[in-house]
Amino acid sequence: MTDGFYSARLRRGDMAPTEKLSQVSWSLLFWVCCIFAFGFAMLYSAGGGSFQPWAGPQLARFLAGIAIVLVVAILDIRILLQYAYVFYGLVLILLVAVDVRGLIGMGAQRWIDLGFINLQPSELMKPALIMALARYFQGVGIEDIGRPINLLVPVVMTLVPVALIIKEPDLGTALLVLMSAAGVLFMAGVRMWKFALVIAVGLGAIPVIWPFLHDYQQNRVLTFLNPERDPLGDGYHILQSKIALGSGGLFGKGFMDGTQSRLNFLPEKQTDFIFTMLAEELGMVGALGLLALYVIVLIYGYSIAFRCRHQFGRLVAMGLTTGFFLFFFINIAMVMGLLPVVGVTLPFISYGGTSLLTLMLCVGILMNVQVHRDIQISMRGGIDF
């Protein structure tokens, strides 16, 4: 087998599943497993040295997640391309359903109970929107990017789900979705000045939006600006989080010996504030270790995007990578008091089913781009043999 023959086949994409599996980036999967191992250990500690109630179930989900990664990785990328809008549409309908259920008084919830899992459509919207946008730009030439219609459609595609998610209300996820979409638009070549304009308008809109925010959302922002404002109320969480982090010091208090987390001074230590617990028990050394793993995964994402030959794959890979970055950055910055508390979990570490499975889906899609990096896709997005 010559290289030329090989690449011709790769270009056509007619590979057997086993061949595709050999193309999967197993080392990326290894690093993801490393991150999960951190999370598993933390959930075990959060449970007071027990697999229940968090570590055990989360491990089961992770193993299921690995299956998802591999299955998604070897799907033909053109199928992803073809069904990108359908997937986006389905998730959008679920989001509307969640909002409508809240409206007709069945209680405002962020999830839909599917029996075996509580599905959070807002989580699924992250990959769905990224793929839909990538799908859209796959068919747009570089000289057509500047046309208003090519800006208007993606912006509408982004703002509709973002508005629905804000309404849930889940400001954190809405922010993540919005910024991931912005990442895709940026990489697709939308002009810099347009971003600058939007940011300027956005800042200008804050005083207009402010009265429409929920009280607790306003409080979170105010508390972020001055955590000592109400040390026993809204400032309590962030203050306790900083105490836990700081008291961990360089080497931490030791695994399962974090006083702040064990004595429940930390709120939601198994979800939003799990990084705090990690930094308390394992110290700055442990926190830096986790951060390094995240950066490794980030570099993998970039390299997959660089090596991909088609626009769809590049944009998907960059969108997912950007989303992933924002995901862990916002969480860590939040618990360290650099950002307001917006309720974003820590990828692969925090307890939570939908979040973990969505992440694994994203890893699967990234792998898929890696496997199908050389495939030629027609301008119109169809399967081109």
Add this chain to the structure above:
Amino acid sequence: MIATRDSDWTKMFNRRAAILGGAQGLMVATLVGRMYYLQVLQADRYRTLADENRINIQLLPPPRGRILDRFGQPLAANKQQFQVMVIPEQAPKIGQTLEILSQLIDVPDHERERILKEVRRKRSFVPVTIKQNLTWEEMARIQVNAPDLPGIVVDEGLTRYYPIGGGASHLLGYVAAVDEADLTGDPLLQLPGFKIGKLGVEKIYDMQLRGKGGTSEIEVNAVGRAIRELERHEGEPGADVTLTIDERLQRYTAERLEDESASVNVMDIYTGEMLVMVSNPSYDPHVFARGATPSEWKALSTDSHAPMINKSIAGRYPPGSTFKSVVALAALEHGVAGPDATVNCAGFTTFGGRRWYCWAFNQPTRAHGNINMVQAIAQSCDCYFYEMARRMGVDRVAAVAKKLGLGDITGVGLPNEQKGLMPTEAWKKAATGEPWQPGENLNIGIGQGQVTVTPIQLAQLAARLANGGLAVKPTLIKKAPGVEAPQLESLGFSPQNLAVVHEGMFEVINGARGTARTFAKLKFTDAERKGWTMSGKSGSVQTHRISKAEREAGVKKQEELPWEERDHALFIAYAPSEQPRYAMSVVVEHGAHGSDTASPIARDIMMKVLEYDPSRKPRVDEDVVAAAPPAMVPPAPAPTATPVKPAGDGQ
């Protein structure tokens, strides 16, 4: 074309990816910087905050020291007390649990409301007290039914207990909850339920009895639940205070006084140690430890017999005829009368244009006739002492009285001790602006008028007369074993003069015509004490003036008067007469004649004192004391015909 477009794409993509990557790199660097700031630069500060979060320092109250009598018998001690509490989180159906509990012990409805209110207010793991001071039986009943009472726990603590009951309340005082005014910064005082001494010895020696609190460092979680004890520093239990009181005599005296409104004080004439200090009626000190109800307060503070006042130190009475011992000694000391010189008693003396009656005037004999000093003391002849006082004037009487400690605090060491008053001419001028009237001298001569004394001063007076004029002072605190009693100073009275007064006081009880010959003779039958005698002086003090009309109509018998109008009965005594060791004072408010009411009380108590002879016995529980020679051992008393004065403090 496609290639160009591809390369344009790639260029832009790479450029933008670099921008994005660079931005993300910067943001990661920000995270690392923040981490370094929090976990390295500020680590110490946050570590302190984390410890403050989780460590709760609790005070451990030290057990209060005991108050012991001279033989180590507890007068105030700590008793285990049981209280029943409910831990709400362990009692899911709290109403039902309380219902079952109230069938076992009495829980009034208003208490049940309070409990439910407290349960709602406090965190679910904080125990709420249901009832304190459970009896052993109640405690056992709850324990037996424990399976039906989820969340109910019985807790034991210490409560102050006075085995003698009310028998020494005025002396010991009581403990009660801390008031705002008591707060001194000692954190112990802020402990809920902590009690401090409020009166008497409990108050004076509070710091010693209190001890030092320990601390316990408890790790607590975010809602304050205790997780475990990290460190414990035991405090110092309060030190015991040993009094000079003999618990047996104190108890006997309190019982002997029955319902009388009275004060009895017995002291060792050489050491000043108080063996008995009883003020009657008394109160139950336990009431204050648990908190007196308003109605209990009212009952105690409005009682005509003044149970809340320690009459021994705070009751001021004219000394009446007991003062004649002082006037007699003063007359001898100032040379205005010799032991054998007589004064004629006609039943009254005329001075300043009016008659001054002798009490004999109301007796069948109407007068004492010619009477010398010894007989004047023995028969308490008023005319004789009118004459002595007239000859001396108040200031010369006061000089001797003051040496004997009258009109001044004794320094026995209890709060609220009163001075009484020994008037002088200068005092009257300063206090009222009026000059002293010669007639007032006569009143002073028989211990009436302005002069007032406290019962403890009277005991001190008897002791100073009995010990040969040594400046003994009453004390309540037993000296540590081996500590020498300080040498007593002499007051400078002539032994011959004292001997005359002694003889007079001997005759009061043992003479053929002594005022107290009927009731105050000691009645020992055992070989050792047979023939021992007591010396003393009775007194009765009019509490209202006898008008001329009354006197002509025939003075009413005391028993016919309402209680408030009867005379105070007083008695001072020491024994054994020949070799005295113990002195005492008895004051019975409105007890009518001293010789009738106070003297038998004095006799009974003195006999008990001599029987136990406590100053000669070592503390039973302390070998050290037993081994050490007593600070002062006078020769064993032996009945002899002539009174032997003790050789003073030289031994």
